[in-house]
Amino acid sequence: MLQWRSETRPSRNAAFAATLQDAPTGQLAEVIGLMGACMKFDRGAEIFAEDEAAEYIYMVASGAVRLSKLLSDGRRQIGAFYLPGDIFGLEAEETHSFSAESICDSQVVLVKRSALVAEAVRDGEMARQLWGKTVGHLQRAQSHMLLLGRKNAQERIAAFLMEMAGRQDSDGSVELPMSRQDIADYLGLTIETVSRTLTQLERDGVISMPISRHIVFNDAAALDKMNDGWAA
Amino acid sequence: MLQWRSETRPSRNAAFAATLQDAPTGQLAEVIGLMGACMKFDRGAEIFAEDEAAEYIYMVASGAVRLSKLLSDGRRQIGAFYLPGDIFGLEAEETHSFSAESICDSQVVLVKRSALVAEAVRDGEMARQLWGKTVGHLQRAQSHMLLLGRKNAQERIAAFLMEMAGRQDSDGSVELPMSRQDIADYLGLTIETVSRTLTQLERDGVISMPISRHIVFNDAAALDKMNDGWAA
DNA sequence: CGATTAATTGACAAAACTCAATACGAGTGG
DNA sequence: CCACTCGTATTGAGTTTTGTCAATTAATCG
Numbered sequence: 001m002l003q004w005r006s007e008t009r010p011s012r013n014a015a016f017a018a019t020l021q022d023a024p025t026g027q028l029a030e031v032i033g034l035m036g037a038c039m040k041f042d043r044g045a046e047i048f049a050e051d052e053a054a055e056y057i058y059m060v061a062s063g064a065v066r067l068s069k070l071l072s073d074g075r076r077q078i079g080a081f082y083l084p085g086d087i088f089g090l091e092a093e094e095t096h097s098f099s100a101e102s103i104c105d106s107q108v109v110l111v112k113r114s115a116l117v118a119e120a121v122r123d124g125e126m127a128r129q130l131w132g133k134t135v136g137h138l139q140r141a142q143s144h145m146l147l148l149g150r151k152n153a154q155e156r157i158a159a160f161l162m163e164m165a166g167r168q169d170s171d172g173s174v175e176l177p178m179s180r181q182d183i184a185d186y187l188g189l190t191i192e193t194v195s196r197t198l199t200q201l202e203r204d205g206v207i208s209m210p211i212s213r214h215i216v217f218n219d220a221a222a223l224d225k226m227n228d229g230w231a232a
Numbered sequence: 233m234l235q236w237r238s239e240t241r242p243s244r245n246a247a248f249a250a251t252l253q254d255a256p257t258g259q260l261a262e263v264i265g266l267m268g269a270c271m272k273f274d275r276g277a278e279i280f281a282e283d284e285a286a287e288y289i290y291m292v293a294s295g296a297v298r299l300s301k302l303l304s305d306g307r308r309q310i311g312a313f314y315l316p317g318d319i320f321g322l323e324a325e326e327t328h329s330f331s332a333e334s335i336c337d338s339q340v341v342l343v344k345r346s347a348l349v350a351e352a353v354r355d356g357e358m359a360r361q362l363w364g365k366t367v368g369h370l371q372r373a374q375s376h377m378l379l380l381g382r383k384n385a386q387e388r389i390a391a392f393l394m395e396m397a398g399r400q401d402s403d404g405s406v407e408l409p410m411s412r413q414d415i416a417d418y419l420g421l422t423i424e425t426v427s428r429t430l431t432q433l434e435r436d437g438v439i440s441m442p443i444s445r446h447i448v449f450n451d452a453a454a455l456d457k458m459n460d461g462w463a464a
Numbered sequence: 465c466g467a468t469t470a471a472t473t474g475a476c477a478a479a480a481c482t483c484a485a486t487a488c489g490a491g492t493g494g
Numbered sequence: 495c496c497a498c499t500c501g502t503a504t505t506g507a508g509t510t511t512t513g514t515c516a517a518t519t520a521a522t523c524g
Binding site for chain 2: 470471472473
């Protein structure tokens with residue numbers, strides 16, 4: 001997948017005007033990369049907060065980001081993880097209803113929402129892509145609802161591993177940038193249940209965990225079967 | 233809320249061309265009402281199926297619709313309920329990933345997706361509204377994820393009742409068009425848990441149920457508190 | 465009024481959660 | 495290079511919530 005580096009990207013102001021001419025039917029990601037300014041975020045840093053005005057649209061250049069909502073009593077739901085190449089910040093019209101934090105040290109490209117909208121007004125293809133991305137996020141959210149509503153712990157973990165594998169161009173293993181607590185809050189489980197379920201899958205020979213955040217698939221078919229009948 | 237009747241709506245072919253001129257900055261709902269054709273669906277009838285090409289965009293005129301996904305083993309997740317005035321069918325780009333069924337006898341207005349898109353190309357305001365509606369659906373889906381991920385049965389039921397009340401212009405009561413099974417599949421619970429939880433709320437004096445599908449709020453503040461810290 | 469579907473209730477089982485203790489691992493300083 | 499520390503992850507024991515299966519009651523429709 002895309003692995004943007006700020007060094008290889010022309011600086012914003014220089015490229016701005018020219019870019020828009022060059023990309024009349026531009027890929028959204030390209031345009032964001034060219035129009036946007038790159039920012040670094042440390043592990044745990046907040047990219048935007050709940051109730052903050054939604055002024056920018058974002059793209060992960062490197063690292064990983066979580067979209068989360070925290071409750072008064074400490075419960076937390078993670079709505080999505082964003083990996084390099086992913087665009088986010090589309091889920092708000094006026095203000096954000098979730099916050100976004102950097103899971104590890106990350107680089108994120110920011111574009112003014114107003115600039116993208118202005119571009120979309122002129123370029124129908126751009127409008128179509130912005131809408132399409134939003135529909136894509138909606139489908140992911142629906143797919144996630146499915147998982148949260150009716151899957152047991154093992155099915156959730158299996159679905160999660162397959163999802164992450166599908167989003168990395170992985171051989172037969174996944175590198176997890178997020179903690180067990182993040183996974184738990186994404187899947188609607190406790191950290192203990194996540195841990196036990198992973199251990200059980202390892203005992204069953206389905207996966208191996210050389211280190212806790214690197215998971216090797218020994219029997220991808222078995223994982224597939226746990227997902228049976230559901231979209232990823 | 234809107235309570236469209238097919239009789240009061242000009243027939244499609246007659247009004248089509250004129251309509252578009254009349255509504256240069258039209259409300260999306262208005263335009264759909266004027267451009268669309270009205271169809272009746274019996275209770276339980278399928279409006280569109282999973283994997284079907286997404287050819288239309290829909291608006292509920294009367295009745296109620298559920299968006300659902302069925303598994304091989306019989307588990308079902310309901311992703312959303314649509315009530316009069318609600319627009320749906322935006323969650324797909326090419327093909328539907330959920331099916332939609334009429335919960336009771338309903339009337340639904342259909343518009344060719346291509347016609348709306350063509351309109352959006354000409355009218356930026358229309359494009360903005362289509363995108364905005366999609367974002368709205370995404371926010372609802374995220375809010376629903378939250379509920380499914382971390383709420384207990386009582387909190388889910390309370391959230392559901394408040395949501396439905398908010399969507400009907402209701403005094404202190406809700407009329408539920410859907411069965412207990414539909415509610416259960418929406419909330420990620422079993423029908424028995426839904427039933428028991430409602431009974432418990434009635435015992436506690438929070439609600440009354442003169443009949444099973446009509447729920448009166450005796451203590452809305454108590455319901456509110458069960459929702460504490462969460463968006464509806 | 466009887467038949468059929470929808471909803472409730474009860475008794476028990478299972479899955480996941482809670483609380484507490486222990487182990488692992490990365491980073492730091494001796 | 496090793497020992498120490500702190501955050502992260504795993505494991506265990508016991509509890510709670512929700513699910514399952516079965517029976518009963520209520521509502522709806524001819």
